[in-house]
Amino acid sequence: MRAHFLLSEVLNGLRRNVTMTIAMILTTAITLGMFGGGLLVIQMADKSQKIFLDRVEMQFFINDAVSEADPNCREAPCSVLRTDIENEPGVGSVTFIDRKEAFEQAKQTFKDNPDIADNIREGTIPASLKVRMSDPEQFGAVLDKYSDRKDLGVDGVLDQRQLVQRIFSVLDGTRNAAFAIAIVLAVAAILLIVNTVQIAAFTRRTEVSIMRLVGATRWFTQLPFLLESVVAALIGAFLAIGGLFTAKVLFFDNALRDLYGVNILARIGVSDVLFVSPWLIIGAILLSGVTAYVTLRVYVRE
Structure with a gap:
C-alpha cells in the first residue's frame, strides 16, 4: 500500500x-x-x-664521414656503437639501416606526397641505427647516454617520445x-x-x-x-x-x-x-x- x-x-x-x-x-x-x-x-x-610503449623506437643517425668509410657498420666506431647499445639493459633489438635502405624508406614514406618524394635524392638520407626497447622504462636512459656520442659517429637522434x-x-x-x-x-x-x-x-x-x-x-x-x-x-x-x-x-x-x-x-x-x-x-x-x-x-x- x-x-x-x-x-x-x-x-x-x-x-x-x-x-x-x-x-x-x-x-x-x-x-x-x-x-x-x-x-x-x-x-x-x-x-x-x-x-x-610496445612499438616506440629511437633512431641514432650516423655522420657522413663514418658512413662513407664504413657503409655496412662493420668497423669501429659504428660497430662499437651498435654493440654498446645492444648490451644496454632494456634494449630489445638494434637494426642498422644503410643509406640505400634509408633512401628507399623515405621514398616509400612520402609516396603519397610527390612534391617531397621527388626532392629526395639518394645519398642525402643518413644511415642510422634503429633501436627498439624491450623495457620502455629504460628508453630515456639509453637515449641520453648515446645522443651526444659524436666520438662514435652519432650525428643526431630521432626521439619518438616527442610525438x-x-x-x-x-x-x-x-x-x-x-x-x-x-x-x-x-x-x-x-x-x-x-x-x-x-x-x-x-x-x-x-x-x-x-x-x-x-x-x-x-x-x-x-x-x-x-x-x-x-x-x-x-x-x-x-x-x-x-x-x-x-x-x-x-x-x-x-x-x-x-x-x-x-x-x-x-x-x-x-x-x-x-x-x-x-x-x-x-x-x-x-x-x-x-x-x-x-x-x-x-x-x-x-
Whole structure:
C-alpha cells in the first residue's frame, strides 16, 4: 500500500513540475555525458599508451664521414656503437639501416606526397641505427647516454617520445576540458535540483501537513520528493549513456577512423561505453539523492 502511494506521489510530482523536470533531466544528461566522455578519453589514452610503449623506437643517425668509410657498420666506431647499445639493459633489438635502405624508406614514406618524394635524392638520407626497447622504462636512459656520442659517429637522434607526448597532451587537454564542463554543469544541475525540490515541497505543503497530522513520519512525507529527483536523474543518466553510444559511432568511429587505421589511437569499443555506464548511473543517484536530501533537511522543516 505504501509503495503504491509513493509511486503515485512520484508520478504526480513529476507531472506537476514537468518543465523543471525536463530541464533537470537534460542538464543531468549533459553533465553525465561530458563526464562519461572524459572517462572514455582516459580509457583511450591508457590503451593508446600501451600501443606506443610496445612499438616506440629511437633512431641514432650516423655522420657522413663514418658512413662513407664504413657503409655496412662493420668497423669501429659504428660497430662499437651498435654493440654498446645492444648490451644496454632494456634494449630489445638494434637494426642498422644503410643509406640505400634509408633512401628507399623515405621514398616509400612520402609516396603519397610527390612534391617531397621527388626532392629526395639518394645519398642525402643518413644511415642510422634503429633501436627498439624491450623495457620502455629504460628508453630515456639509453637515449641520453648515446645522443651526444659524436666520438662514435652519432650525428643526431630521432626521439619518438616527442610525438607520443604531443598526442597525449591533446588527449589530456580534451579530457580536462570535458571534466571542466561537467563540473560547471554539475553545479547547474545541483542548483536546479534544489529549486525543483523546494518548489515541489511548497506546492504540496497542504498535503504534507495533513499527512503529518495523521501520523506520517517526516521521512515518509519527504521520500517522494527525493525519489522524484532520483528518477529524473536516472532518466538523464540513460540519455547520457545513449549519447555516448551515439558519440562512439559518429565521432570515435568516424572522425578517428584514419588514426585507428594506422594504429595511432586505441579504438573505443562498445565494452568501453558499457564499462563507463554504471558509473554514470551511480553518479546520477548520488548527485540527485544527496542534493535532494540536503535540500529537504535544510529548507523543508515541516
